[in-house]
Amino acid sequence: xxxxxxxxxxxxxxxxxxxxxxxxxxxxxxxxxxxxxxxxxxxxxxxxxxxxxxxxxxxxxxxxxxxxxxxxxxxxxxxxxxxxxxxxxxxxxxxxxxxxxxxxxxxxxxxxxxxxxxxxxxxxxxxxxxxxxxxxxxxxxxxxxxxxxxxxxxxxxxxxxxxxxxxxxxxxxxxxxxxxxxxxxxxxxxxxxxxxxxxxxxxxxxxxxxxxxxxxxxxxxxxxxxxxxxxxxxxxxxxxxxxxxxxxxxxxxxxxxxxxxxxxxxxxxxxxxxxxxxxxxxxxxxxxxxxxxxxxxxxxxxxxxxxxxxxxxxxxxxxxxxxxxxxxxxxxxxxxxxxxxxxxxxxxxxxxxxxxxxxxxxxxxxxxxxxxxxxxxxxxxxxxxxxxxxxxxxxxxx
Numbered sequence: 001x002x003x004x005x006x007x008x009x010x011x012x013x014x015x016x017x018x019x020x021x022x023x024x025x026x027x028x029x030x031x032x033x034x035x036x037x038x039x040x041x042x043x044x045x046x047x048x049x050x051x052x053x054x055x056x057x058x059x060x061x062x063x064x065x066x067x068x069x070x071x072x073x074x075x076x077x078x079x080x081x082x083x084x085x086x087x088x089x090x091x092x093x094x095x096x097x098x099x100x101x102x103x104x105x106x107x108x109x110x111x112x113x114x115x116x117x118x119x120x121x122x123x124x125x126x127x128x129x130x131x132x133x134x135x136x137x138x139x140x141x142x143x144x145x146x147x148x149x150x151x152x153x154x155x156x157x158x159x160x161x162x163x164x165x166x167x168x169x170x171x172x173x174x175x176x177x178x179x180x181x182x183x184x185x186x187x188x189x190x191x192x193x194x195x196x197x198x199x200x201x202x203x204x205x206x207x208x209x210x211x212x213x214x215x216x217x218x219x220x221x222x223x224x225x226x227x228x229x230x231x232x233x234x235x236x237x238x239x240x241x242x243x244x245x246x247x248x249x250x251x252x253x254x255x256x257x258x259x260x261x262x263x264x265x266x267x268x269x270x271x272x273x274x275x276x277x278x279x280x281x282x283x284x285x286x287x288x289x290x291x292x293x294x295x296x297x298x299x300x301x302x303x304x305x306x307x308x309x310x311x312x313x314x315x316x317x318x319x320x321x322x323x324x325x326x327x328x329x330x331x332x333x334x335x336x337x338x339x340x341x342x343x344x345x346x347x348x349x350x351x352x353x354x355x356x357x358x359x360x361x362x363x364x365x366x367x368x369x370x371x372x373x374x375x376x377x378x379x380x381x382x383x384x385x386x387x388x389x390x391x392x393x394x395x396x397x398x
Contacts, residue, residue: 003027009104019068019070040126045123050169099280106251116226151187155188163216171184187218187239190219222234274309275288296363
């Protein structure tokens with residue numbers, strides 16, 4: 001029998017996991033389309049931005065699929081023809097499919113704030129993380145002193161993680177560049193009334209106290225108004241800074257609106273009980289309108305659900321109906337400290353940090369053998385900085 005052509009778009013958790021599950025199955029021929037030649041482990045991009053090895057936040061796709069018989073195309077999907085069951089790529093190449101799985105991830109949303117896209121930094125991708133890290137180094141190399149303020153916009157998990165890691169990293173950079181130690185000013189701005197607004201209020205309070213203890217100045221109920229090359233406007237008042245890091249907003253990939261998918265009010269794709277947006281077209285992870293969209297655990301769960309049903313269909317069995325699974329939320333906030341929200345159980349501190357390390361190992365193991373996952377986890381202990389010339393005999397300017 002002819003194998004079914006399965007085209008998977010997206011090299012994130014959902015796409016890569018779907019490809020791994022279907023690769024080698026006798027009923028399917030798999031093609032994976034990714035706009036990058038590597039998988040990005042988003043939970044640790046903040047760590048790479050603050051001096052950690054990029055080994056913990058990126059895995060080459062060729063390494064993940066080294067023993068799998070699939071086709072990998074580094075390209076971008078642009079146009080979908082549902083009638084002809086074909087997909088057009090940015091390169092001009094056209095692919096026919098029997099089954100299409102879409103897990104394209106989100107894009108950054110600046111909410112049309114003037115100057116934000118031009119002047120702010122981000123940590124949504126490995127490229128963003130390395131650009132931010134290079135800026136922090138270059139600033140000290142050029143001026144031999146810290147910025148007036150380092151401003152993080154967004155009090156969700158990414159903003160909290162970065163705020164917790166940045167103080168120690170800036171102290172490390174001062175030492176590396178021979179800059180006299182001085183007080184570090186880091187601001188965290190959140191437009192909502194509390195940090196981590198999707199979490200229980202008790203969790204928000206604990207994280208607030210934790211960041212205050214780390215020296216972070218927190219602004220709540222403060223929407224950002226504009227940014228220039230050296231100023232951030234907040235409630236009509238300027239904050240002098242050359243380093244604004246945007247973690248606040250995301251939007252669904254424009255591919256779905258451009259190709260006329262039915263969207264929910266929040267811009268996510270409406271799917272049925274089989275995760276289909278159209279017969280034979282499955283949407284998962286960040287792109288789908290499900291209760292726990294936006295979490296890596298959800299993307300992995302969706303991938304397992306869709307691929308299991310495809311295997312069942314190939315075997316002549318009835319499919320399962322989708323049942324959302326509530327993820328475990330683990331958010332680090334500084335060295336050896338994290339908060340865990342596991343249903344009604346809340347864990348804080350070192351034990352939360354240990355559980356985060358276990359979660360990262362499980363995340364790697366979903367994509368590669370356990371021994372490689374273990375080696376990648378321990379690579380977290382190695383610093384990888386692009387400080388090519390660190391001053392050792394300069395006169396610090398305070």
